[in-house]
Amino acid sequence: METLSHQPRRPLWLCRDCSADWPCGPARLALLREHADDLTWLRVYLAGLMHEALRDLIRLNPHTPPAPAEIWSRFLAWAAPPTAHHPEHI
Template sequence: MPLWICSACQRPWPCPTRRWELLGEYAHAPGDLALLMASHLAAASEDLSWAAPATLHRRFFGWLA
C-alpha cells in the first residue's frame, strides 16, 4: 500500500467501493472503524509524506459521517 491505490479499481484508497464495504463491516462498531482509519491515516502520512495533511484527513475521515 505505499501508494495507497485500490488494487481493484486503481483509485485512491479507500475507494468508494471499499468505503461502502467498510461501513457495512463496521456498522455495529463505528468507533472501531474510526480507529482503523486513524491507523491507516498514520501509515499513509508516512508513505505519502508529500501529500497535504488536510487532503489525507479528508480522504481517510471525510466520508465517515
C-alpha cells in the same frame, strides 16, 4: 465478516482493483457495512491507516507530501458522524 475486495496497494495507497485513491468508494461502502455496529472502532482503525499512509506517501515523495485536509478527507471525513452541515460523507 465479508472480504474487502478493494484493498490498498502499498506504499502508493491506490486501490488494487480500481486504481483510485484508497479507500475508494467501494472500499468505503464495504467498510461501513462491515463495521456498522462499531463506527468508533472503524474511525480508530482508519486513523491508524491514515498514519501509515502518511508515512509511506511522505517517504515516496518527501518534497510534496499530501495536504493535511486532503489526507483527512480521504481517510476520515467520510466516516465521521453526519452533521446538519454535512449530512453525507461518501
